[in-house]
Amino acid sequence: MSEPAGLSPRNTTRGRPRTTGTDVCARCRRSAGKARARWPEGKVCGPCFTVATRTHGACPDCAQHRLLPGPPHPEGGPRCAECADIPHDFRCSRCGNEGESYRRGTCARCALRDDLTAMLLADPADPVAIGRLVDVLCKAERPESIITWKRSPTVQTLLAAISTGNTPLTHEGLDDHIQTAGRAVDHLRALLVHHGLLPYRDPYLARFEIWIEDKLRPLAPEVARPVEHFAKWHHLKRIRSTATPDAPARGPVHSAKQEITETAKFLQWLWDTHERTAATCTQQDVDEWRADGPTTRKQIRTFFVFARNTRLNTSVEVGHYTARTRPTLAQDQRLAWLRELLTGGSESRPYRVAGILLLLYAQPLVRVAALRTDAISIDPATAQTAIAFGARPVPVPAPFAELLLDHLKARPNLRTGVAESPWLFPGTRAGHHLHPNSIMDRLRSLGIQLTGARNRALDDLVTQMPPPLVADALGYSYQVAFLHANAAAEPWARYADISRQR
Numbered sequence: 001m002s003e004p005a006g007l008s009p010r011n012t013t014r015g016r017p018r019t020t021g022t023d024v025c026a027r028c029r030r031s032a033g034k035a036r037a038r039w040p041e042g043k044v045c046g047p048c049f050t051v052a053t054r055t056h057g058a059c060p061d062c063a064q065h066r067l068l069p070g071p072p073h074p075e076g077g078p079r080c081a082e083c084a085d086i087p088h089d090f091r092c093s094r095c096g097n098e099g100e101s102y103r104r105g106t107c108a109r110c111a112l113r114d115d116l117t118a119m120l121l122a123d124p125a126d127p128v129a130i131g132r133l134v135d136v137l138c139k140a141e142r143p144e145s146i147i148t149w150k151r152s153p154t155v156q157t158l159l160a161a162i163s164t165g166n167t168p169l170t171h172e173g174l175d176d177h178i179q180t181a182g183r184a185v186d187h188l189r190a191l192l193v194h195h196g197l198l199p200y201r202d203p204y205l206a207r208f209e210i211w212i213e214d215k216l217r218p219l220a221p222e223v224a225r226p227v228e229h230f231a232k233w234h235h236l237k238r239i240r241s242t243a244t245p246d247a248p249a250r251g252p253v254h255s256a257k258q259e260i261t262e263t264a265k266f267l268q269w270l271w272d273t274h275e276r277t278a279a280t281c282t283q284q285d286v287d288e289w290r291a292d293g294p295t296t297r298k299q300i301r302t303f304f305v306f307a308r309n310t311r312l313n314t315s316v317e318v319g320h321y322t323a324r325t326r327p328t329l330a331q332d333q334r335l336a337w338l339r340e341l342l343t344g345g346s347e348s349r350p351y352r353v354a355g356i357l358l359l360l361y362a363q364p365l366v367r368v369a370a371l372r373t374d375a376i377s378i379d380p381a382t383a384q385t386a387i388a389f390g391a392r393p394v395p396v397p398a399p400f401a402e403l404l405l406d407h408l409k410a411r412p413n414l415r416t417g418v419a420e421s422p423w424l425f426p427g428t429r430a431g432h433h434l435h436p437n438s439i440m441d442r443l444r445s446l447g448i449q450l451t452g453a454r455n456r457a458l459d460d461l462v463t464q465m466p467p468p469l470v471a472d473a474l475g476y477s478y479q480v481a482f483l484h485a486n487a488a489a490e491p492w493a494r495y496a497d498i499s500r501q502r
Contacts, residue, residue: 027339029069040085041071053100059083067098102144109143115150125165129197133162133169136195141414154181157189171201178210183257187429194431202243203432204253212236215260223267226278226303226312231260235307251366262299270355278307283316290318326487329452331460337448342399349436350425351442353407356400358443358450362457362472363389365450366445369436371424376408390475394423459488 021033026042035043044052052069059068060076061083068077070084081090090098092107102108116134124130140146149155158181167176169192174185190196212231215225227347235256243249256488264291270276274285286304290297302316308314329337338359341352357363357371367389376396385401386393396404413426413434423433440450458481461470467481 028400037088037323039069050100055073056098082323107143108147109138112140112143112147113138115147119150120157120159120163122163124163128170132161132197133192136191136197139195143204149187152184155184157181158184160343169197170208171198175206175210178207188261190429190431200245202249205239205243208239208249208253208256209236211257212260215264219264219268220271222271222277223264226267226307227260227264229310229312230263230306231256234302235260248370258296259299259302262296263303266297266300266303278303279313281313281316286316286318311462327449327452328446328454328459329449329456331456334453334456334460342403346446349403349407349413350412351439353404354439355443355448356403358448359453359457360397360400361387361389361394361475362454362461362476364454365439366436367475369425369434369439371433372410372422373424375421375424376404389473391472394473455484455487458484463488 021031023032023035023043023045024030025035025045025048027048028038030045032043032045034046036046036049037044047180053067055068055078056066057068057077058065059080060073061079064080066080068079069081069086069088069090070079078084083090090101092099092101092110093105094110095107097107097109099107103111103364106114115133120130120134121127137146137150145341150159158167159179161177162169162173167173171189174189177185186203189198189203193200212228215231216228219227220474235252239249239252239256242252266286267278269289270278270281270285276282276285286300289300301320304313304316304318306312307316338348338356341355341359344352347355353367354365357368358365371387377386377388377393378384379386385396385405387396387404388394408424411421411424411426413428414421421431425434425439426432427434443450458470458474459478461474461486462481465499467485468478470476471478471481
């Protein structure tokens, strides 16, 4: 079968290209501009040296648990330096741990602590709090990432303000730096929350509050008042009551922003064109606005439901919007994409796993990104892998099970400040999962039509099993499952009574 539509030839290898040169690495056999080390087996390039100095385990010769920079043993894995006859002492002169020497015989972690001590503990306003901050930053599994992060002038300014006490080590104190150091603030806040130095606060909710004020500022007073009332008393109040660490506010905030934006556009147009406000708006005004514009204008419906409930305007009715088309992917294309993601090299493993969860189990990528590792289980009796999306786990077929378990053993982004993460797809920010938009963008770049793929997968599943069982297994409502059954020309009429009884 030909490659799925939209998939480019396999020249999409990501990462920095290797330099060329006359030195040939004895391990990977590739050319390098300069050898990083000369060991008994020959010259070793920089990437192979880095891998070697970060490999720990039990030496197959001496059985000691230590650094294993040596080449693989004929009957096992790599060996320690002494057993491999590597004439180099890899122990840090400060802490004694084995690893790559980063600075004058010390490891990267000790070098990081030296830098942070000089930067933050010379004359701190609160030595205890700043000492705990230094400890948190030094706990990163890969301290080199924190060394690189703190080189930024923006980060240095932020840390200096915290050390001197000009910026309190609180959420409110960090908020003052969002405009000038947004990403640095987000990373530092995530580390502090994860290690217990700050209480949990939903990041999407906090930014939403700032976004509301920015949205209201340029509006005319006649427009700003009802928009503010709608944004704060309908959306913000509701989202505050539902946001938890297990149910972050990303989805509700995204939806609320769309509705607030479209409401502000409509009310501004209403005032500029007819000099009418939300209270004096007529049905004709709404119909005129919705008839002459994109489908996003349907988002004003929630505002007028709110206006009716609060008696701001009881004369306008805005009906539900019904899409005219229903995107779907051809079944042969779905199968081709499944084959490509299972065996191809068009993407890295995490995004291949996420794409298969979409194509095989009809899982929205927002839900995929928020999956936890404990959703995956292995039956000890049958060795069958299963994954839980809803009320009961569903089996994972053998070709995908191996890929899924490989991903589980080697998840990325676990060296950016926290070694343990409950997420199946850890994000670059400590304590957070990968942002759904990151997965969406990568799969779209391959050419996968996301909504069509999900519709096709769900259509296929409800033709094979009763819709209520599909709904329970995949975390959908019965109503959605029956709608897809009808669209797939499988009414499953005999199961309708079951759905109603439940």
